[in-house]
Amino acid sequence: MALMRYRDALRQALAEELRRDQRVMLMGEDIGVFGGAFKVTDGLLEEFGERRIRDTPISENTIVGMGVGAAMTGLRPVVELMTINFSLLAFDQIVNHAAHIHYMFAGQATVPLVIRMPQGAGHQLGPTHSHCLEALFLHIPGLLVAVPATAADAKGLLKSAIRDENPVVFIEHEALYGVRGEVPEDPEHLVHFGAARIAREGSDVTIVGISRMALTAEQAAETLAGEHGVQAEVIDPRTLRPLDLQSILESVRKTNRCVIVEEGWPHGGVGANLAALITEQAFDHLDAPIRRVTGADVPMPYSKPLEDIAYPHPADVVSAALAVLEGAPAAGAGRR
Amino acid sequence: MATAPAPLPDAQLAREWLATMTLIRRFEERAGEMYARAKVGGFLHLSIGEEATIVGSVRALRESDYVISTYRSHGHALVRGTPPANVMAELFGRIDGCSGGRGGSMHMFDLSRRFMGGYGIVGGNLPIAAGIALASDQLETDEVTLCTFGDGASNQGTFGETLNLAALWRLPVLFMVTNNQFGMGTALGRHSAVTDLQRKGESLGVPGMRCDGMDVVDTHRVLAEAAARVREQRRPVLVEAVTYRFRGHSMADPEQYRSKEEVARWRERDPISTFSARLLEEGILDEDALAGIDAQALAQVDAAVEFAEASPYPRPESLYDDVYVLDGEVRGTYTTRRSAAAPTGDRPGAAVNDEIPQQLTEALAVGEDGGEPLREGS
Numbered sequence: 001m002a003l004m005r006y007r008d009a010l011r012q013a014l015a016e017e018l019r020r021d022q023r024v025m026l027m028g029e030d031i032g033v034f035g036g037a038f039k040v041t042d043g044l045l046e047e048f049g050e051r052r053i054r055d056t057p058i059s060e061n062t063i064v065g066m067g068v069g070a071a072m073t074g075l076r077p078v079v080e081l082m083t084i085n086f087s088l089l090a091f092d093q094i095v096n097h098a099a100h101i102h103y104m105f106a107g108q109a110t111v112p113l114v115i116r117m118p119q120g121a122g123h124q125l126g127p128t129h130s131h132c133l134e135a136l137f138l139h140i141p142g143l144l145v146a147v148p149a150t151a152a153d154a155k156g157l158l159k160s161a162i163r164d165e166n167p168v169v170f171i172e173h174e175a176l177y178g179v180r181g182e183v184p185e186d187p188e189h190l191v192h193f194g195a196a197r198i199a200r201e202g203s204d205v206t207i208v209g210i211s212r213m214a215l216t217a218e219q220a221a222e223t224l225a226g227e228h229g230v231q232a233e234v235i236d237p238r239t240l241r242p243l244d245l246q247s248i249l250e251s252v253r254k255t256n257r258c259v260i261v262e263e264g265w266p267h268g269g270v271g272a273n274l275a276a277l278i279t280e281q282a283f284d285h286l287d288a289p290i291r292r293v294t295g296a297d298v299p300m301p302y303s304k305p306l307e308d309i310a311y312p313h314p315a316d317v318v319s320a321a322l323a324v325l326e327g328a329p330a331a332g333a334g335r336r
Numbered sequence: 337m338a339t340a341p342a343p344l345p346d347a348q349l350a351r352e353w354l355a356t357m358t359l360i361r362r363f364e365e366r367a368g369e370m371y372a373r374a375k376v377g378g379f380l381h382l383s384i385g386e387e388a389t390i391v392g393s394v395r396a397l398r399e400s401d402y403v404i405s406t407y408r409s410h411g412h413a414l415v416r417g418t419p420p421a422n423v424m425a426e427l428f429g430r431i432d433g434c435s436g437g438r439g440g441s442m443h444m445f446d447l448s449r450r451f452m453g454g455y456g457i458v459g460g461n462l463p464i465a466a467g468i469a470l471a472s473d474q475l476e477t478d479e480v481t482l483c484t485f486g487d488g489a490s491n492q493g494t495f496g497e498t499l500n501l502a503a504l505w506r507l508p509v510l511f512m513v514t515n516n517q518f519g520m521g522t523a524l525g526r527h528s529a530v531t532d533l534q535r536k537g538e539s540l541g542v543p544g545m546r547c548d549g550m551d552v553v554d555t556h557r558v559l560a561e562a563a564a565r566v567r568e569q570r571r572p573v574l575v576e577a578v579t580y581r582f583r584g585h586s587m588a589d590p591e592q593y594r595s596k597e598e599v600a601r602w603r604e605r606d607p608i609s610t611f612s613a614r615l616l617e618e619g620i621l622d623e624d625a626l627a628g629i630d631a632q633a634l635a636q637v638d639a640a641v642e643f644a645e646a647s648p649y650p651r652p653e654s655l656y657d658d659v660y661v662l663d664g665e666v667r668g669t670y671t672t673r674r675s676a677a678a679p680t681g682d683r684p685g686a687a688v689n690d691e692i693p694q695q696l697t698e699a700l701a702v703g704e705d706g707g708e709p710l711r712e713g714s
Binding site for chain 2: 061164
């Protein structure tokens with residue numbers, strides 16, 4: 001194990017897979033000479049050269065579409081989009097083509113493409129650079145969706161994604177790039193898709209945290225234990241497609257209470273979907289309504305005090321967990 | 337347009353071009369009839385009138401080159417050698433269709449013949465074409481990718497983005513804009529500020545050429561020259577093939593945007609009858625041989641319809657097949673097929689809500705042995 005930042009773990013995954021497989025190549029805006037907007041790809045150009053580390057023009061839809069075509073004909077491209085908001089420019093290629101080609105052409109072609117992108121609030125980047133849109137991708141059959149919260153998972157999931165035959169939307173979090181964690185150094189260390197991480201065991205309430213919110217949930221669990229004598233079980237699904245629903249259900253059957261924490265919007269969100277699944281599968285085990293803690297239902301504001309209250313913090317999760325434990329009815333779809 | 341007619345190829349090739357154009361024509365006519373009889377669903381876009389652009393361009397390629405097209409792509413499958421039976425079966429939504437009945441008219445595909453698909457999104461195939469060429473470049477082959485699209489697609493963002501990138505990275509893409517004078521029902525002069533489409537790539541570093549898309553010989557001549565430039569110089573070229581669609585945009589088109597006289601004028605330049613006349617005139621064919629070519633095309637189309645009628649529909653149990661590739665190194669854990677008991681009633685495709693968690697949980701039950709990961713039922 002080695003202690004390293006989330007961004008360095010991602011870079012290590014890319015470098016190892018670039019060394020392992022000549023078909024792997026990277027495309028993206030300013031990933032080469034500039035080193036990547038968030039420095040994930042820093043130094044890769046020097047080691048692998050400009051044919052495999054390709055700086056692209058600002059043409060998101062075409063970059064992703066080229067990744068689709070190249071993946072269909074023998075390469076394993078990894079495309080970086082500078083933020084998840086920019087992926088909206090590429091939605092045509094991601095949905096109509098990357099996700100559908102294998103099915104639409106009855107399995108004749110595969111699209112082993114990875115599309116990396118960071119999401120998340122906290123840097124005052126305002127309404128076009130700060131959102132959490134994993135729910136949009138969760139919606140789409142044909143895609144795999146990863147949302148790593150730790151450095152180890154960032155590395156292990158990215159390596160798995162590159163080796164997978166399916167198109168993967170790989171969602172990083174801007175606020176996590178500098179966070180350190182222990183990372184296995186074995187170049188064959190993979191984290192399998194569809195296997196949740198039990199971040200903390202507990203018996204009183206299940207807290208499911210998505211992307212960065214897995215860490216927020218862990219912080220909340222510390223407070224719950226230290227200040228309220230509540231033992232929360234924290235689950236980080238790590239991938240949303242496929243989803244390790246079984247681990248979540250097992251936990252809910254044990255704790256009988258559930259809080260879902262996500263940074264994205266409440267309506268049609270990851271938590272809305274997950275709450276439906278839990279209700280359908282484990283209704284009889286629930287002692288209280290599931291409660292969701294989500295981002296506020298607004299475009300992300302720039303001003304710091306507003307931004308701060310537009311996404312969940314540990315205190316919000318603590319409140320929700322205590323409310324669920326009291327059996328109080330949920331107050332609706334908002335975060336408070 | 338060529339001022340003097342381009343020289344004919346040798347007699348055998350000329351006959352093959354005519355036979356293939358005739359097959360496409362007869363196939364499209366029959367597809368239209370089958371649509372009218374509700375044998376074919378969805379949209380049906382016919383390429384009648386555009387046969388020379390299809391045959392002239394694809395015959396200028398090697399078999400190892402790639403072809404990628406649009407939602408008007410029955411002819412591209414046929415010219416690449418996909419049996420008419422499998423193209424017709426696709427229109428009928430049958431299991432023997434070239435896309436297994438999953439794609440329909442707009443989404444033909446034949447990987448074995450390097451026909452990389454018809455695509456339903458206008459302009460959506462251009463980036464994919466550049467990606468295919470990128471793979472050719474990266475893998476150091478000398479393949480060329482022919483990317484065809486309509487005049488309407490030249491206004492999409494992907495046109496500018498892709499031509500720029502292909503020129504910047506010197507990718508071997510042969511772009512061909514099939515200018516059939518209309519983006520659906522909007523005439524060229526009403527949808528494009530620059531109507532000289534061969535020049536539309538100039539500011540993006542892509543040189544333009546033009547061919548008479550009603551003349552298979554001229555189309556072949558220009559595309560062969562363009563393909564050689566792309567292959568040898570490793571840079572994209574944009575060819576404008578000037579043509580006309582004789583039928584509506586799709587079968588659901590009242591054609592209120594053009595006059596019967598305009599259509600009649602273009603029909604005088606019908607690519608099949610003009611080429612037939614030339615072959616007769618130059619003694620390559622006689623009337624009997626010409627009739628034989630037509631009879632053969634009709635027989636192929638008859639057989640295709642018979643085959644498509646007999647081909648079964650995809651089984652309801654196959655609904656979830658191929659959503660994901662299940663043999664990757666990352667094992668298990670994908671959406672899987674529904675239970676065998678589930679598809680009841682007359683709408684087998686309708687999702688049953690309580691199956692969703694089942695699919696997801698079933699996915700989790702996949703073993704670690706890397707073997708067959710799917711289980712029927714629960």
